[in-house]
Amino acid sequence: MTVTAIGAAVRRKEDHRFITGKGQYTDDINRPGQTHAYFLRSPHAHANLKKIDLSKAKAMPGVVAIYTGDDVAADKIGGLICGWMIHSKDGTPMRAGPHPILAQGKVRYVGDHVAVVIAETLSQAKDAAEAIVVDYDVLPAVVEAGKAQAKGAPQVHTEAPANTVYDWHIGDKAATEAAFKAAKHVTKLDIVNNRLVPNAMEPRAAIGEYDAGNDALTLHTTSQNPHVARLVLSAFIGIAPEHKLRVIAPDVGGGFGSKIFIYAEETVCVWAARKCGRPVKWTADRTEEFLCVAHGRDHVTRAELAIDADGKITGLRAKTIANMGAYLSTFASSVPTYLYATLLSGQYAIPNIYCEVDAVYTNTAPVDAYRGAGRPEATFVVERLVETAAREIGMDPAAFRRRNFITKFPHQTPVIMTYDCGDYKASLTKAMEMADVKGFGKRRREAARRGKLRGLGYSTYIEACGIAPSQAVGSLGAGVGLWESAEVRVNPVGTVEILTGSHSHGQGHETTFAQLVSSRLGISIDNVSIVHGDTDKVQFGMGTYGSRSGAVGMSAISKALDKIEAKAKKVAAHVLEAAEADIDFKDGKFTVKGTDKAVDFGTVALNAYIAHKFNPQELEPGLKEGSFYDPTNFTFPAGCHICEIEVDQETGVARIVKWTAVDDFGNVINPMIVEGQVHGGIAQGVGQALLEGTVYTADGQLVTASYMDYAMPRAHDLPSFEVGMTVTPCPSNPLGIKGCGEAGAIAAPAAVINALTDALGTEDVPMPATPLALWSIIAKQSKAAIAAE
Amino acid sequence: MPTVTLTVNGRSVTADVDSRTLLVQMLRETLHLTGTHVGCDTSQCGACVVHVDGKAVKSCTTLAVQCDGASVVTIEGLAQDGKLHPMQEAFREHHGLQCGFCTPGMIMSAVDIVNRKGIVDEATIREELEGNICRCTGYHNIVRAVEAGAKAMVSGTPVRQAAE
Numbered sequence: 001m002t003v004t005a006i007g008a009a010v011r012r013k014e015d016h017r018f019i020t021g022k023g024q025y026t027d028d029i030n031r032p033g034q035t036h037a038y039f040l041r042s043p044h045a046h047a048n049l050k051k052i053d054l055s056k057a058k059a060m061p062g063v064v065a066i067y068t069g070d071d072v073a074a075d076k077i078g079g080l081i082c083g084w085m086i087h088s089k090d091g092t093p094m095r096a097g098p099h100p101i102l103a104q105g106k107v108r109y110v111g112d113h114v115a116v117v118i119a120e121t122l123s124q125a126k127d128a129a130e131a132i133v134v135d136y137d138v139l140p141a142v143v144e145a146g147k148a149q150a151k152g153a154p155q156v157h158t159e160a161p162a163n164t165v166y167d168w169h170i171g172d173k174a175a176t177e178a179a180f181k182a183a184k185h186v187t188k189l190d191i192v193n194n195r196l197v198p199n200a201m202e203p204r205a206a207i208g209e210y211d212a213g214n215d216a217l218t219l220h221t222t223s224q225n226p227h228v229a230r231l232v233l234s235a236f237i238g239i240a241p242e243h244k245l246r247v248i249a250p251d252v253g254g255g256f257g258s259k260i261f262i263y264a265e266e267t268v269c270v271w272a273a274r275k276c277g278r279p280v281k282w283t284a285d286r287t288e289e290f291l292c293v294a295h296g297r298d299h300v301t302r303a304e305l306a307i308d309a310d311g312k313i314t315g316l317r318a319k320t321i322a323n324m325g326a327y328l329s330t331f332a333s334s335v336p337t338y339l340y341a342t343l344l345s346g347q348y349a350i351p352n353i354y355c356e357v358d359a360v361y362t363n364t365a366p367v368d369a370y371r372g373a374g375r376p377e378a379t380f381v382v383e384r385l386v387e388t389a390a391r392e393i394g395m396d397p398a399a400f401r402r403r404n405f406i407t408k409f410p411h412q413t414p415v416i417m418t419y420d421c422g423d424y425k426a427s428l429t430k431a432m433e434m435a436d437v438k439g440f441g442k443r444r445r446e447a448a449r450r451g452k453l454r455g456l457g458y459s460t461y462i463e464a465c466g467i468a469p470s471q472a473v474g475s476l477g478a479g480v481g482l483w484e485s486a487e488v489r490v491n492p493v494g495t496v497e498i499l500t501g502s503h504s505h506g507q508g509h510e511t512t513f514a515q516l517v518s519s520r521l522g523i524s525i526d527n528v529s530i531v532h533g534d535t536d537k538v539q540f541g542m543g544t545y546g547s548r549s550g551a552v553g554m555s556a557i558s559k560a561l562d563k564i565e566a567k568a569k570k571v572a573a574h575v576l577e578a579a580e581a582d583i584d585f586k587d588g589k590f591t592v593k594g595t596d597k598a599v600d601f602g603t604v605a606l607n608a609y610i611a612h613k614f615n616p617q618e619l620e621p622g623l624k625e626g627s628f629y630d631p632t633n634f635t636f637p638a639g640c641h642i643c644e645i646e647v648d649q650e651t652g653v654a655r656i657v658k659w660t661a662v663d664d665f666g667n668v669i670n671p672m673i674v675e676g677q678v679h680g681g682i683a684q685g686v687g688q689a690l691l692e693g694t695v696y697t698a699d700g701q702l703v704t705a706s707y708m709d710y711a712m713p714r715a716h717d718l719p720s721f722e723v724g725m726t727v728t729p730c731p732s733n734p735l736g737i738k739g740c741g742e743a744g745a746i747a748a749p750a751a752v753i754n755a756l757t758d759a760l761g762t763e764d765v766p767m768p769a770t771p772l773a774l775w776s777i778i779a780k781q782s783k784a785a786i787a788a789e
Numbered sequence: 790m791p792t793v794t795l796t797v798n799g800r801s802v803t804a805d806v807d808s809r810t811l812l813v814q815m816l817r818e819t820l821h822l823t824g825t826h827v828g829c830d831t832s833q834c835g836a837c838v839v840h841v842d843g844k845a846v847k848s849c850t851t852l853a854v855q856c857d858g859a860s861v862v863t864i865e866g867l868a869q870d871g872k873l874h875p876m877q878e879a880f881r882e883h884h885g886l887q888c889g890f891c892t893p894g895m896i897m898s899a900v901d902i903v904n905r906k907g908i909v910d911e912a913t914i915r916e917e918l919e920g921n922i923c924r925c926t927g928y929h930n931i932v933r934a935v936e937a938g939a940k941a942m943v944s945g946t947p948v949r950q951a952a953e
Binding site for chain 1 (some may be wrong): 807809817822823824825826827828829830831833834837863864865867868873875877880882884886887888889890891892893896901911912914915916918919921923924925926928929931932933934
């Protein structure tokens with residue numbers, strides 16, 4: 001029996017099924033009598049629905065049913081919800097328009113759901129959808145955040161005048177203004193944080209199924225949080241009460257936030273399954289994903305940094321317009337507010353911060369949390385400001401950072417957060433050594449001889465993870481608590497099942513969670529199985545996002561294991577005929593202090609179930625314990641990423657030549673998995689900085705709706721990464737974990753753009769910094785240089 | 790409906806399929822070999838890569854009838870006699886997968902690269918993986934896996950390291 005310690009780079013238990021093609025994703029599942037759903041989607045960004053004629057379509061071969069918004073309304077099925085209440089400056093609640101699962105009277109973006117066709121085959125459903133005749137009264141559209149509030153702009157929802165969902169603020173305005181008045185230097189930047197499409201490789205899918213005998217529904221869906229999906233479908237949308245609705249999220253092929261949300265399609269599938277009496281299956285094609293999955297980012301920001309004569313930052317202020325798209329998605333309102341502006345202190349002691357955020361509706365796909373969710377936007381603002389400020393005042397960017405780093409903990413920022421621990425100088429210093437920053441000047445000169453512009457950029461990021469203390473988020477408007485649950489079931493032979501409310505869609509929980517159990521109970525990870533993603537098996541849970549599975553989910557397991565250990569000691573005391581106080585438990589063995597009497601964990605487990613050796617009046621049989629763990633604080637992973645880049649002056653092609661990441665995630669359970677998370681995060685951040693641009697035309701057509709048009713990072717776009725770590729154990733949870741899932745995506749965009757602005761000698765480099773964008777900057781600079789001669 | 794006969798993972802199969810049926814649909818829906826995935830609709834992502842007569846093919850843009858008489862190997866047929874193919878082992882050993890969705894296509898492409906080119910360097914691997922998209926790994930560990938898998942395929946170097 002091998003114990004697998006915390007900190008071991010053990011290979012993943014789940015991999016065998018994935019490398020042999022035996023994974024089971026939602027689209028791999030088929031149910032007897034299954035039908036196929038196809039959604040007729042709006043081709044217009046904004047239009048009134050005058051008439052929908054289904055007569056011809058309903059007569060098409062294989063058609064089982066066709067439903068529209070009228071059928072939804074007739075069944076009193078509620079709309080989709082946004083679960084985080086934000087109040088405007090004047091105290092009024094956010095102004096949210098309705099979000100029906102099938103359009104009622106109006107469509108508000110290209111891809112909006114007009115009707116669902118349910119047929120024997122997918123081809124028949126598609127053919128019938130073509131025969132539906134819709135009379136649209138096309139309206140003008142607004143797509144850009146910066147234009148949504150303009151006078152005369154098309155109104156997306158009558159509930160939100162000037163398309164403004166809320167105008168929110170945080171921080172001390174007067175004190176911040178005073179800091180700017182007194183500043184020696186002020187750095188100003190206009191920043192566009194580009195809209196991204198999450199693009200989990202598994203497209204979303206759902207199968208709704210009705211069991212008439214028991215009047216119960218089952219939904220298989222591609223979800224990061226099946227219990228939250230069940231809660232929303234039951235309590236808010238009114239599909240069925242929770243005890244009559246089972247939600248299963250089997251293997252899920254990536255999420256990155258996009259599979260947190262409750263969407264129209266799965267809601268329609270489970271509603272329609274009861275209505276037509278047959279299982280209803282839907283799988284998105286990639287273009288549907290581009291059109292209708294919740295997008296990410298899309299901020300327009302004016303940001304300023306105030307600096308005194310000593311090079312100390314004295315204030316930061318920002319005004320952001322956040323594009324929400326056509327409807328408020330499940331957690332959309334929280335992203336540009338409490339997940340964004342609360343991180344504007346970065347790693348720095350900034351005494352005064354003030355931020356205003358206007359959230360606006362536009363005729364585009366809804367925008368919600370995407371890997372990092374608000375924190376990449378905050379880091380981009382802070383790290384671009386800091387790098388630019390250092391250059392403007394003639395200080396080395398690393399030295400400027402050092403001068404302003406927070407060094408004492410806990411540290412209360414002016415924007416809610418209390419950082420519990422960290423060592424920002426340590427991660428910066430280590431990253432600079434690994435990146436050989438000292439040798440950069442030589443490398444830059446060598447590159448120049450080859451006609452390449454070489455630049456180096458830092459990003460010393462911070463994020464708030466392990467979301468989150470329920471009382472705290474409740475006071476900020478969250479509609480839910482953000483604890484996590486765990487149940488530890490010890491079988492009579494000493495094997496263990498862990499039931500967790502966390503959900504793995506690539507993170508490797510089946511391995512890391514088993515490592516925790518192995519190290520605590522002294523049993524092999526092969527004797528531990530992790531059960532997740534099924535509301536009939538796991539009682540409740542809040543799911544996986546915000547790097548919360550380690551800090552919150554595993555803490556819940558740890559708490560439940562404490563209870564297991566306590567009870568097992570009582571059983572062991574009876575087995576060993578000793579006093580409970582004399583029992584020690586270590587390395588899977590219970591021993592009696594001062595004797596050589598010992599019994600292993602498996603024997604104690606068996607005795608807990610056969611219950612021959614203790615009085616059931618004093619001790620209940622069995623060995624099963626649960627815990628709901630509510631964190632005491634956010635966690636604050638932080639670190640330093642350094643990007644070194646070369647730009648070809650002839651073509652504008654940027655190539656990352658060296659990437660160094662040094663992250664402080666607190667204690668690490670499995671460094672192999674953690675490094676993998678860092679790699680993937682960096683790739684998504686580099687994608688944002690160099691490749692990925694979501695382009696809507698002025699009339700709201702999404703022109704980047706396939707992999708032919710939207711530049712996903714491919715293997716040759718990226719280098720290998722140098723990844724290092726520093727550790728300050730997190731004091732806010734029992735395992736000392738901070739979380740690692742989002743770090744790369746948060747750190748990377750600023751590192752890339754800081755490197756590019758260094759290479760090109762201008763602060764005005766857009767994202768994505770495509771070859772055309774960079775070539776245009778270089779061409780403009782050459783023209784100016786020639787003109788000056 | 791045309792009748793298509795294929796040898797899939799060493800077994801002969803015959804099915805009547807609609808003439809517009811794609812190879813991936815026949816594999817997934819008729820033969821229930823769901824290891825081959827569909828991640829896009831423009832032949833870009835490579836989650837659907839299988840081998841047809843020994844060559845890597847995107848099964849989402851191949852008609853089943855085109856493959857009549859061909860020998861098809863899918864991810865389910867790569868392991869032989871219960872023993873993982875070295876490339877499968879390399880992906881596990883080097884953590885070349887996270888969510889697992891792109892993995893079958895990635896492994897099938899990787900085997901094809903080595904079949905064509907033998908031991909390959911990092912730059913070649915990155916160029917050759919042009920047609921396979923992964924959103925999870927940043928490709929770093931996929932490259933390590935293909936390097937190790939190639940060595941194992943060509944020279945029999947065991948993939949698995951001594952210690953975990």
